[in-house]
Amino acid sequence: MSLTAPLQSMLAQYADAASARFHMPGHKGRACGSPADAALPIDITELSFSDDLHDPQCVLAEAERSIARAFGAYRSFILVNGSTAGVLAALLAFGDGARVLMARDCHRSFVSGLALSGAQCVPLSSRWTNGEHAPACANDVAEALASERFDAVALTYPDYYGRCFDIARVADAVRRSNALLLIDCAHGAHNAFSHCFTSPAQYADIWVTSLHKTLPALSQCAVLNVSHTAARLCGGIQAALRMVQTSSPSYVLMASCEHAVNCASALDWNAHLERIRSVIRRINAIDGIFVPDFSDTPSVCERDPLRLCVRLEECDGFSAMRLLEQRNVYVEMADANTLVLITSPLDPDEWYDMLLRALAELPRGAHAAPIPPPPARRSSSLNFRSAMLSRSASVPLEDAVGRTAAQPVGAYPPGNAVVLPSEVFMREDIEYLLRLRELGCALFGVDDGKVACVEARIDI
Numbered sequence: 001m002s003l004t005a006p007l008q009s010m011l012a013q014y015a016d017a018a019s020a021r022f023h024m025p026g027h028k029g030r031a032c033g034s035p036a037d038a039a040l041p042i043d044i045t046e047l048s049f050s051d052d053l054h055d056p057q058c059v060l061a062e063a064e065r066s067i068a069r070a071f072g073a074y075r076s077f078i079l080v081n082g083s084t085a086g087v088l089a090a091l092l093a094f095g096d097g098a099r100v101l102m103a104r105d106c107h108r109s110f111v112s113g114l115a116l117s118g119a120q121c122v123p124l125s126s127r128w129t130n131g132e133h134a135p136a137c138a139n140d141v142a143e144a145l146a147s148e149r150f151d152a153v154a155l156t157y158p159d160y161y162g163r164c165f166d167i168a169r170v171a172d173a174v175r176r177s178n179a180l181l182l183i184d185c186a187h188g189a190h191n192a193f194s195h196c197f198t199s200p201a202q203y204a205d206i207w208v209t210s211l212h213k214t215l216p217a218l219s220q221c222a223v224l225n226v227s228h229t230a231a232r233l234c235g236g237i238q239a240a241l242r243m244v245q246t247s248s249p250s251y252v253l254m255a256s257c258e259h260a261v262n263c264a265s266a267l268d269w270n271a272h273l274e275r276i277r278s279v280i281r282r283i284n285a286i287d288g289i290f291v292p293d294f295s296d297t298p299s300v301c302e303r304d305p306l307r308l309c310v311r312l313e314e315c316d317g318f319s320a321m322r323l324l325e326q327r328n329v330y331v332e333m334a335d336a337n338t339l340v341l342i343t344s345p346l347d348p349d350e351w352y353d354m355l356l357r358a359l360a361e362l363p364r365g366a367h368a369a370p371i372p373p374p375p376a377r378r379s380s381s382l383n384f385r386s387a388m389l390s391r392s393a394s395v396p397l398e399d400a401v402g403r404t405a406a407q408p409v410g411a412y413p414p415g416n417a418v419v420l421p422s423e424v425f426m427r428e429d430i431e432y433l434l435r436l437r438e439l440g441c442a443l444f445g446v447d448d449g450k451v452a453c454v455e456a457r458i459d460i
Contacts, residue, residue, distance in 0.1 A: 015041035072201035073225035086208035086224035093236035105133035138169040160414035162307025171203035186210035194269035205230035217260035272345035387421035403453035409445035
């Protein structure tokens with residue numbers, strides 16, 4: 001693939017020109033003792049030659065075309081407000097009154113997008129494995145599409161654990177129902193270059209990728225990709241992005257998007273895969289610890305081999321994470337019995353030696369108390385907009401049984417809601433959330449121990 005970097009070239013030329021900068025930002029490209037001093041010369045605003053992200057015509061349009069070629073998309077939109085902005089824009093483009101089938105393991109940004117757009121949400125029935133949402137089941141998707149009409153199906157691929165559902169079967173069911181497939185591929189940007197699992201580009205109509213999660217990009221860098229099958233929505237997506245992204249996008253972040261894609265194309269992903277396979281063998285040799293293949297989760301069709309999940313048999317994940325941090329090893333997230341690590345070809349080998357030593361030193365002989373799973377919920381239509389925009393009251397989490405949620409509530413990471421807006425809190429939900437908090441897991445939607453509950457009745 002022929003790689004170009006028009007955006008970086010433009011910024012470098014301006015940084016080297018020693019121009020008199022009578023424009024934003026206020027640092028004027030001059031060092032001022034900030035940690036970001038190295039980026040100041042290329043931190044500029046919209047000038048006559050630098051294009052406009054909200055109406056790209058030249059250098060940014062060329063950069064987006066290059067990114068689209070890398071991801072196999074009809075069109076790609078650079079995002080500087082993370083994948084969240086892409087999710088919001090995609091759902092806004094479907095418009096008020098659209099019907100969306102959403103898996104319950106979708107990121108909370110989908111809940112916000114559905115509330116803002118006015119679209120109606122029907123969540124897929126819950127499936128849980130080892131206390132976590134399982135990936136979408138192809139049969140469940142097909143059955144839901146056969147019984148009701150939907151404009152879009154929103155799913156996560158891969159999930160935080162690197163697990164992938166059968167995207168080919170799901171896409172076939174979606175096509176036959178005349179809906180569009182919207183994929184949260186936030187954790188799969190590297191697959192366009194590593195080819196570790198089936199690419200969503202072959203099947204999705206719209207997919208969002210967080211470049212900063214697995215590629216060498218600055219935080220907030222992401223891309224919204226659109227297939228030719230959803231080309232008609234591009235105008236609406238561009239308009240929506242003007243609503244949900246800043247009117248002063250960072251050129252540093254945009255250049256980082258371009259650089260990350262070019263850099264990823266040059267990395268040796270095969271060598272890194274072999275390194276991870278070797279690390280897995282060494283982890284599996286440690287008593288009480290292993291890397292699962294997720295064969296116990298029926299809906300998992302394949303998995304990302306570069307996402308390192310470490311299952312703990314004699315120590316809970318939250319305690320293990322804290323113990324690893326004491327040994328200067330930091331992981332992406334922990335749950336009740338698993339550590340999740342994001343790996344990269346850029347990782348030094350010594351990091352894996354540090355990890356293996358820290359895992360070998362974890363305590364043995366203790367077992368975490370089991371966490372009761374949330375109750376399974378049947379699919380039903382939910383009105384996120386009415387719940388989230390209505391008047392609400394703050395209620396202690398322990399006292400919320402029987403109250404209607406006004407905000408999504410769950411654990412972060414991974415950001416999946418246990419209770420969705422307009423759903424009623426059940427005792428099992430609260431026991432699960434309290435147990436997670438007791439173990440040290442961060443909860444979202446819980447402020448000072450309280451959750452937002454709708455004051456009045458919600459009409460679905």
